[in-house]
Amino acid sequence: MSSTPVRVALLGAGTVxxxxxxxxxxxxxVFAGRVGAPLELTGIAVRDLGRPRDLSGVLPGLLxxxxxxxxxxxxxxxxxxxxxxxxxxxxxxxxxGGADVVTANKQLLAQHGVEIEALAEREGRxxxxxxxxxxxxxxxxxxxxxxxxxxxxxxxxxxNGSTNYVLDMVARLGVPFQDAVxxxxxxxxxxxxxxxxxxxxxxxxxxxxxxxAAWGVQVGMEDVQREGITGLTxxxxxxxxxxxxxxxxxxxxxxxGPAADRRVEVAVRPTLVGAEHPFGLTREGTNLVIIxxxxxxxxRLSGAGAGGDETASAVLGDLVNLARAxxxxxxxx
Ligand SMILES: NC(=O)c1ccc[n+]([C@@H]2O[C@H](COP(=O)([O-])OP(=O)(O)OC[C@H]3O[C@@H](n4cnc5c(N)ncnc54)[C@H](OP(=O)(O)O)[C@@H]3O)[C@@H](O)[C@H]2O)c1
Numbered sequence: 001m002s003s004t005p006v007r008v009a010l011l012g013a014g015t016v017x018x019x020x021x022x023x024x025x026x027x028x029x030v031f032a033g034r035v036g037a038p039l040e041l042t043g044i045a046v047r048d049l050g051r052p053r054d055l056s057g058v059l060p061g062l063l064x065x066x067x068x069x070x071x072x073x074x075x076x077x078x079x080x081x082x083x084x085x086x087x088x089x090x091x092x093x094x095x096x097g098g099a100d101v102v103t104a105n106k107q108l109l110a111q112h113g114v115e116i117e118a119l120a121e122r123e124g125r126x127x128x129x130x131x132x133x134x135x136x137x138x139x140x141x142x143x144x145x146x147x148x149x150x151x152x153x154x155x156x157x158x159x160n161g162s163t164n165y166v167l168d169m170v171a172r173l174g175v176p177f178q179d180a181v182x183x184x185x186x187x188x189x190x191x192x193x194x195x196x197x198x199x200x201x202x203x204x205x206x207x208x209x210x211x212x213a214a215w216g217v218q219v220g221m222e223d224v225q226r227e228g229i230t231g232l233t234x235x236x237x238x239x240x241x242x243x244x245x246x247x248x249x250x251x252x253x254x255x256x257g258p259a260a261d262r263r264v265e266v267a268v269r270p271t272l273v274g275a276e277h278p279f280g281l282t283r284e285g286t287n288l289v290i291i292x293x294x295x296x297x298x299x300r301l302s303g304a305g306a307g308g309d310e311t312a313s314a315v316l317g318d319l320v321n322l323a324r325a326x327x328x329x330x331x332x333x
Contacts, residue, residue, distance in 0.1 A: 001032065001033075001036060001037065002036060002037040002327055002330070002331070003037070003038075004037060004330070005037055005038040005039065005040035006035060006037050006038070006039050006040065006075045006076060006323040006326055006327065007040050007042045007073060007074050007075045007076070008024070008039050008040060008041050008042065008074060008075070008076050008077075008078060008319065008323075009042055009043055009045070009067075009070040009071055009073070009074035009076070009077045009078065009094075009099075010041060010043070010044045010045070010078045010080070011044075011045045011067050011070070011071075011077065011078065011079045011080065011081045011087070011090060012044075012045065012046065012079070012080040012081035012082065013044045013046050013053055013055065013063070014080070014081075014082075015307075015308040015311075016080040016104055016131070016308055016311045016312055016315065017044065017046075017078075017080040017081070018053055018054055018055055018308065019308035019309050019311070019312035020078060020080065020312045020315050020316060020319075021041065021044055021055055021058045021062075022054070022055065022056060022057055022058060023309075023312055023316055024039060024041050024058075024316075025041075025057040025058045025059070026057055031316075031320060031323075034320050034324065035320055035323040035324045035327055036324060036327040036328070036331075037323070037327045039319070039323055041058070041059070041062060042062075042070065042073060042074060043062050043063075043064045043070040044058075044062045044063050044064065045063075045064055045065065045066070045067035045070050045081070046063055046064075046065065047065065048065075049063055049064075049065055067081075067086065067090055068090070068093065071090050071093050071094045071097065071099065072093070072097055074094065074099045075099055075100070075323070075326055076099060076100045076101070076102065076319060076322050076323055076326070077090070077091070077094040077099050077100075077101050077102070078101075078102045078103075078315060078319060079091055079101060079102070079103040079104075079105060080103070080104050080105075080311075080315065081105075082104075082105055082107075083105075083107075083108070084107065084108055084111065084112070087103070087105055087108055088108055088112055088116070091103060091108075091116060091127070092116065092119055095116075095119050095120050095123050095125045095127070096119070096123060098123070098125065099125065100125050100126045100127070100128070100322040100325075100326065101120070101125070101126070101127045101128070102127075102128050102129070102131075102315055102318040102319050102322065103127065103128075103129050103131075103132065104129065104131035104132050104311055104314070104315055105129075105132060106129075106132040106133065106202065106205040106206055106209060107196075107201075107202075107205050109129055109132055109205070109209055110204070110205035110206075110208045110209060110220070110221050111205075111220070111221060113129075113209065113212070114212075114218055126322055126325070128318035128319075128321065128322055129209070129318070130314040130315075130317060130318050131311050131312075131314035131315045131318070132205075132206070132209060133159070133206045133209050133210060134157075134159055134206065134287045134289060134301075134303070134305040135287075135303075135304060135305050135306055135307065135310040135311040135313070135314055136303060136304065136310040136311065136313040136314045137287060137289070137301050137302065137303040137304075137305065138301070138314075138317075139157075139210065139289050139301050140209065140210070140213060142291065142299065142301060143155065143210055143213045143214050143291065144213040144214075147214075147291070147293050147296060150293040150294055150295045150296050151293060151294040151295070152214040152215070152255070152291060152292070152293045152294075153254065153255060153292045153293060153294060154252065154253065154254040154255070154291075154292045155207070155210050155211070155214060155252065155253045155254075155289065155290070155291050155292075156250055156251065156252035156253075156289070156290050157207075157250070157251055157252075157287065157288060157289035157290060158248055158249065158250065158251075158279060158282050158286075158287055158288050158289075159202075159203050159206045159207065159251050159287055159289065159305060160197055160200075160202050160203040160206075160249060160251075160287075160305070161189060161284075161285030161286065161287055161304070161305045161306050162184045162189035162190050162191075162197045162285065162306075163197050163198060163200075163203070163228075163229050163249045164248065164249065164282060164283075164284065164285060164286065164287070165180070165183075165184050165187075165189050165284050165285050166180040166181055166183075166184050166198075166229065167180075167229065167246070167247055167248060167249065167270075168282075168283050168284055169183060169184075170237055171237065171240070171241070171246040171247065171275075172246075172283075176234075177232065177234070177237070181194070181198070189285060189306075195228075198228050198229055198230050199226070199228035199230065200226045200227060200228040200229070200249060200251075200268040200269070201221075201226075201228075203249060203251040203268045204221055204224040204226050204251070204266075204268045205221065206251060207224065207251035207252065207253050207266050207267075207268060208220060208221060208223075208224060208266060210253060210289075211253040211264055211266050214253065214255075215255055215262070215264050217262075217264045219253075219264055219266055223265075223266055224266045224267060224268055225265070225266070225267040225268070225269065226267070226268045226269070227268065227269040227270060228249075228268075228270075229247075229249055229270055232247065232270055236270075240272055243272075244274065244275055245272045245273060245274055245275060245280070246272075246273060246275050246280045247270050247271070247272060247273075248270070248271055248273050248279050248280070248282070249268065249269070249270055249271075250268070250269065250270075250271040250273070250279065251266075251267070251268045252266070252267050252268075253265065253266045253267075278290065278300060282302070285304065285305065285306065286302060286303070286304065286305070287302065287303065287304070287305030288300065288301070288302040289301045289302070
């Protein structure tokens, strides 16, 4: 065990960031054992230093409103502030300064991930983002690593828990659509800007990241054939009910055409599925991703796609892996 710590800068102490900080404090010894060196949380950047937040167990005095200085002295930067800027600038500054990066920021990655990954490669650093797609459910890792020796044919999924909650309330309990949206908001399921969820933008970002990982293609948000759930009418739900089906917001990506001229298509749209289909049986905020691969066949991955602790689980998994790789590289020098 090395006594030289791996210095970790945390950007954000909201739903996800606070859960990451508490876990780092609670489980310091376990993480040190797994990494081969202590993980030292050097600071936590926030916007409003005076805002009350639950950082029980975390050393006092770590909060700062100067994320730049924090990034400059880190070995690994964990970005859980969200938004495009200043998150993008800070991630680029971290990579250029020799740090590795963990992020949960799906919108930033979907829009600028290609440039960010290219920078990481030039700098010989890593960007890990398992948490950006379906939180703790290891979908990215399955698509990118576990199936790297296979040929993925298609990926489809319920990847947005809040819209699934709304559609489930309408289909199963007969709650009127607008009331179900209101309930999802009251329970904190909707993003600050609910159109992210309701218009399928959140799901589109996730399927873009999965398609890139599956086929190494540069698909972007503009390539997604996207339709949200706000245009659904009572008649649509009635029709579904009458035919033993339910409406789900399905994100999908598939590969078509010959190998030499492969086309990847990505879509997010409300889709009729049988009430007894695994998608039809996916309740409330649960997510389900179905991957069809040539040799592996059909794989299903399911679980909570959001939540502070759940998302922190994926962030911390990436952090432990990157920190461990840094310790090994240090030892090899
Ligand atoms: N919540 C989930 O379940 C979930 C699941 C998967 C992925 N994600 C992703 O994880 C990221 C974080 O989500 P969240 O729900 O934790 O967000 P959040 O609760 O809104 O927290 C954001 C944090 O970042 C800080 N922050 C924002 N802008 C900043 C700035 N300009 N300078 C310094 N600090 C800034 C905020 O500071 P203040 O506290 O002072 O406002 C806050 O602590 C997002 O990219 C989101 O898409 C979230």
